[in-house]
Amino acid sequence: MAQNGAGRFADVLAKHEAQILEDWVADQRRAGGGRSLGRLSEAQMREEAAEFLRLLRQAVQQQAAAGAGGETDTDGPGWDAVREFLAGLSRSRARQGFSPTETAAFVFSLKQALFAHLAREAGGDADVLFAEVWQATTLLDQLGLYTTTVFQKSREEVIARQQEELMELSTPVVKLWDGILAVPLIGTLDSARTQVVMESLLQAIVDTGSAIAIIDITGVPTVDTLVSQHLLKTVAAARLMGAECIISGIRPQIAQTIVHLGVDLSQVSTKASLADAFLLALQKTGRGITRGAGAGVTSGAGPAA
Amino acid sequence: MADPSGSETLPIRTSTDVVQVRQAVRRAVTQLGFSLVDQTKMVTAASELARNTLEYGGGGTVRLETLQEGARRGLRLTFEDQGPGIPDVERALTDGYTTGSGMGLGLGGARRLVNEFAVTSEVGVGTRVVIARWK
Numbered sequence: 001m002a003q004n005g006a007g008r009f010a011d012v013l014a015k016h017e018a019q020i021l022e023d024w025v026a027d028q029r030r031a032g033g034g035r036s037l038g039r040l041s042e043a044q045m046r047e048e049a050a051e052f053l054r055l056l057r058q059a060v061q062q063q064a065a066a067g068a069g070g071e072t073d074t075d076g077p078g079w080d081a082v083r084e085f086l087a088g089l090s091r092s093r094a095r096q097g098f099s100p101t102e103t104a105a106f107v108f109s110l111k112q113a114l115f116a117h118l119a120r121e122a123g124g125d126a127d128v129l130f131a132e133v134w135q136a137t138t139l140l141d142q143l144g145l146y147t148t149t150v151f152q153k154s155r156e157e158v159i160a161r162q163q164e165e166l167m168e169l170s171t172p173v174v175k176l177w178d179g180i181l182a183v184p185l186i187g188t189l190d191s192a193r194t195q196v197v198m199e200s201l202l203q204a205i206v207d208t209g210s211a212i213a214i215i216d217i218t219g220v221p222t223v224d225t226l227v228s229q230h231l232l233k234t235v236a237a238a239r240l241m242g243a244e245c246i247i248s249g250i251r252p253q254i255a256q257t258i259v260h261l262g263v264d265l266s267q268v269s270t271k272a273s274l275a276d277a278f279l280l281a282l283q284k285t286g287r288g289i290t291r292g293a294g295a296g297v298t299s300g301a302g303p304a305a
Numbered sequence: 306m307a308d309p310s311g312s313e314t315l316p317i318r319t320s321t322d323v324v325q326v327r328q329a330v331r332r333a334v335t336q337l338g339f340s341l342v343d344q345t346k347m348v349t350a351a352s353e354l355a356r357n358t359l360e361y362g363g364g365g366t367v368r369l370e371t372l373q374e375g376a377r378r379g380l381r382l383t384f385e386d387q388g389p390g391i392p393d394v395e396r397a398l399t400d401g402y403t404t405g406s407g408m409g410l411g412l413g414g415a416r417r418l419v420n421e422f423a424v425t426s427e428v429g430v431g432t433r434v435v436i437a438r439w440k
Contacts, residue, residue, distance in 0.1 A: 188324050224352040225410045253345035261414035262400050
């Protein structure tokens with residue numbers, strides 16, 4: 001009975017492949033309402049549908065020929081081609097900005113056209129029709145969910161890559177002057193990122209032989225005890241290497257919060273702005289900023305002294 | 306008395322969730338019209354407690370509730386975990402005391418950053434920390 005139903009499912013697919021394709025494409029066009037399909041050309045959609053239908057038919061026929069007609073497991077080797085095709089489709093859809101629902105709907109939307117043909121072939125035999133529809137729906141559900149799994153995986157790959165990129169981008173150590181470095185910190189300071197910051201700062205201190213490093217936290221929205229601890233550790237490590245740290249960018253609300261938290265930053269030089277910290281660094285290295293003769297001339301304040 | 310007019314529950318399972326909690330709290334206090342200092346205090350307290358829930362409680366949840374009492378508006382946060390619990394709450398609130406690798410200031414610091422603070426903990430059952438801050 002199962003053999004019989006499955007064999008017929010394969011036959012229906014083979015016999016009416018062209019017509020099922022026509023109906024399916026029409027269904028997709030209607031369901032899409034032009035919204036998501038705008039990103040896909042009609043030709044591309046038809047091509048994908050034809051390819052999927054062909055691979056599906058081959059897999060089902062192979063299964064029926066092998067006598068495993070009742071099997072509804074799409075993990076087997078006979079389904080490799082189908083799964084590979086769907087994985088490719090899912091990845092390209094994810095890149096094009098489709099939602100997982102829209103992507104899975106590609107597979108699910110085949111049901112209407114397919115079931116209509118199965119019903120016609122069954123000729124009113126409800127038991128046969130039920131067996132066939134059950135097999136077809138189980139297969140298509142698995143394949144549809146498979147596209148979602150792949151979709152999610154490719155999204156996660158994108159996120160992981162972005163996180164790595166962010167990690168690299170967010171920790172530039174810049175040289176402000178001879179012997180003066182600065183690290184502008186931006187965003188969330190979790191342990192992994194702080195580790196990267198600390199390493200690149202200590203390395204830059206060695207490479208440039210700098211005596212002073214300014215850590216600017218203007219771009220850090222929340223300074224809690226963990227962030228404070230990370231900062232203090234970085235300062236302590238730099239000190240061991242003979243460099244002094246200045247923490248700048250402590251805004252009024254951050255200052256008040258740190259006091260309430262009970263964090264002791266008194267052992268560290270701190271400044272409200274990066275400009276103040278730079279000035280302090282210059283002083284500590286025996287330099288200063290003076291308004292030179294050039295400034296007088298450009299501002300039009302009379303002859304230079 | 307206090308009438309919760311909106312609530313939201315967030316999971317705390319990973320360190321990314323701690324960031325999400327901070328952002329949700331920041332959104333809530335901004336909407337309530339908290340001053341910048343009060344916003345920062347509440348967000349920082351939430352950050353400390355969310356991390357405690359994750360590190361010492363083995364993960365849990367936080368519930369955000371907007372409060373309205375007459376003309377006063379505020380935000381209440383309830384952190385819950387099913388972790389090992391705190392054997393000595395008074396000691397845990399002492400500055401500088403920690404069983405982990407932190408500074409030992411989180412719990413006591415959070416208490417100083419908010420208007421209302423309550424810890425209930427049972428060893429082997431879990432911990433619940435409720436904080437509230439009014440505008």
